[in-house]
Every structure is written in C-alpha cells, then in structure tokens.
Amino acid sequence: MKFSCEKSAFLDAISIASRAVSTKSTIAILEGLRLTAADTLTLSGYDLSMGIRTQVDADVLEPGEIVLSAKLLGDIVRKLPNDVVYVETDDKLLTTIKCGRSVFNLVASASDDFPAMPEVDAACEIPMHEKVLKSMINQTVFAVSDNQAKPIHTGCLFELTDGKLTVVAVDGFRLSIRREMLENAPAEDMKFVVPGTALREIERILHEDGDSVATVCPGEKHILFALGKTTLVCRLIDGEFLNYNAAIPASFEYTVTADTRELITCLERVSLLVSEKLKNPVRITFDGSVMKMTCITAVGKSYDECAINGSVDPLEIGFNSRYLLDALRACSDDTIQLSIKGALNPIVITPTEGEKYTYLVLPVRLKADA
Missing domain, CATH: 3.70.10.10 (Proliferating Cell Nuclear Antigen)
Structure with missing residues (x-):
C-alpha cells in the first residue's frame, strides 16, 4: 500500500473515524483504524456497537489495506509539520510515515481480523439538511437518560408522521421534543430509537452552515447516517418508548x-x-x-x-x-x-x-x- 495526502485532511479523517474506536478493549484490533487505499483513501473505526467510515482525498499509488493504532496514528499525524504525508506499507506490514524531515516506522496489523460493519438494508431514506438534523439532535439529546435499567430511554425516538419528523428524549426528570416538517420525506410513517452516544458523534460531524444534505437510512436492526464523505452505522434500540404526548x-x-x-x-x-x-x-x-x-x-x-x-x-x-x-x-x-x-x-x-x-x-x- 502506498499513498500520500495533505496532513490537515488526513488528520480530520483520523479524528472523525477514531470516534468509533474502542479506547480499551479485550480485542486489540478494535483499538485500531482500518486504512483502505483504493480509488480514494477510506478510514474506518468500529467498536462493535457503532462504526464510522470516512473518505479523504489522497494520491493512491498502490492499493492495499492495513490496521494501525488509532491513538498512535492520531498522535503522530497531529505532530507532523503542515505538509504532504507519505504512507507506505511493505509485504511484512512494516509501515513508514513520512512528512518533511519526520519519519516513523510502525508495524501494522492485517485487516483480515478487523470486523466488518453491518450492512443496513434500508427500506427507505430520509433526506434532510445537515443543519436541520444537527439542530434537532442538539435540542433534544441533552435529555437522554444514562440509566441502563431502561435502555430504550438511553436513545432518542425518531418518529416520522405525515412528513413531520419528531425527535424525543426523556430521562425521568425532563422531556425534550423537537419537530420539523421535512421536504421530500418518504410517504410511509415510521419510528425508531437511535442511541444517544451515536447521536452525539453525529452532531459533532454535521455542519451547521451551508445546505449539505444528510441521509438517514433506518433498517430493521441498524441505522445508517450518510453525512457527506462520512458514514455512521449503529444498532437501533429495541423496546417501548414512553408515550410522550400523555406525559x-x-x-x-x-x-x-x-x-x-x-x-x-x-x-x-x-x-x-x-x-x-x-x-x-x-x-x-x-x-x-x-x-x-x-x-x-x-x-x-x-x-x-x-x-x-x-x-x-x-x-x-x-x-x-x-x-x-x-x-x-x-x-x-x-x-x-x-x-x-x-x-x-x-x-x-x-x-x-x-x-x-x-x-x-x-x-x-x-x-x-x-
């Protein structure tokens, strides 16, 4: 594998994908980022409950795939000078990172043991402006419960009815509800509960300026958020959410x-x-x-x-x-x-x-x- 890319773009991608990396895991490879060099460079982090995949523009000379420690890679690239970063991996997975006069040699892991993210078979897609989705999350997620005794309330309810999206969070002491009429919303009504931990990461990734469109793709057990060059996948929470209207x-x-x-x-x-x-x-x-x-x-x-x-x-x-x-x-x-x-x-x-x-x-x- 051999590629080069701008330090700032590389570091941004590392920071985004690392949000889904386990900091302490009994499975060592979950503490790493998978780097896939093909037509473009893709970085993936996955902790078995949430996965983030993001793309970055890079000049790929030789395709390949490896896994590097997310923390170490982030620390190295953060300290590199503001220049083009060159990454090359040989047949024995010895990886060389060069930028300016700085050179690092790391031993990478094979990507074969890195778990595959779930495939989301979405029956429909919900498109919405990124700034609207960011606002709806920001104005509700603070009321998500951290009490694992009721897992259903550790997430936000998304309820789509007649083109109106309602996001609800409750923790037993307070209730937050945010509503928005959507353009191009799917005709069918639906509701699902997304973990608050995933929503907080989505909020950080989303842009509040501009008219970029995010796509929410709920499946039977998982949900996918397409946010520009970044994709986040997480498991939905099963259970009966509070009848918030009655409250x-x-x-x-x-x-x-x-x-x-x-x-x-x-x-x-x-x-x-x-x-x-x-x-x-x-x-x-x-x-x-x-x-x-x-x-x-x-x-x-x-x-x-x-x-x-x-x-x-x-x-x-x-x-x-x-x-x-x-x-x-x-x-x-x-x-x-x-x-x-x-x-x-x-x-x-x-x-x-x-x-x-x-x-x-x-x-x-x-x-x-x-």
Missing part, C-alpha cells in the same frame, strides 16, 4: 412569556452556589409579573429575579437548575412561553408561536424548613 399536561393554570436570555442569565447567577456536592434546588416564586429565584446551600444564599409578561398568583416551585437551564439553552427563540399548573406539576416550555419544540421539566419537592 404533557392537558391544561394549565397559568401561561406567561419571558425573555429567554434574561431568564437564563438570572438562573445562571442564582445557580452559582450549586455544585456536584451541593445539589440544592433553586426555589422559583411566581409573584404577579415577577419570577423570584432563591438558592440556599451550605456556602451561602443567592437571590435574583426576572420579569415575565403575564401574572401568576403567588406560587413556589423547586427545580434542579441544570435541568431547567439545559431546556432554556435549547430554545432557539428570543421569547418563550412558560406553562404552569401547580407546585408539584412540571413546567412546560414552548415557543410563543408554533410548536417547533416542547420542553418539560419536573419540579423538586421542597423542604418546608429550607
């Missing part, structure tokens, strides 16, 4: 609006006393057209307030500040709507117009003497 209260006592940035800023200030060791809730007292926020921990007390449009009779609700902040930061509008029912009922955050997103955060039961 949202049908009616509310109060509905008010607030400036998103001002609300976030106030909540961030009050939450400065909260830490991993001091996970005290933030007390929010609705009093007319003001939200009064208080937090009391062992190190002190904080107070701030935020004006709202609308009026609420005196009502005190406690919240985990991180959960509430995650939801508020995911809102893409300058002004949001807050729907409140009671001290022990969840708060629901929606846009002032439309239904692009819905965030539900459960309250924390407050101690009377706190």
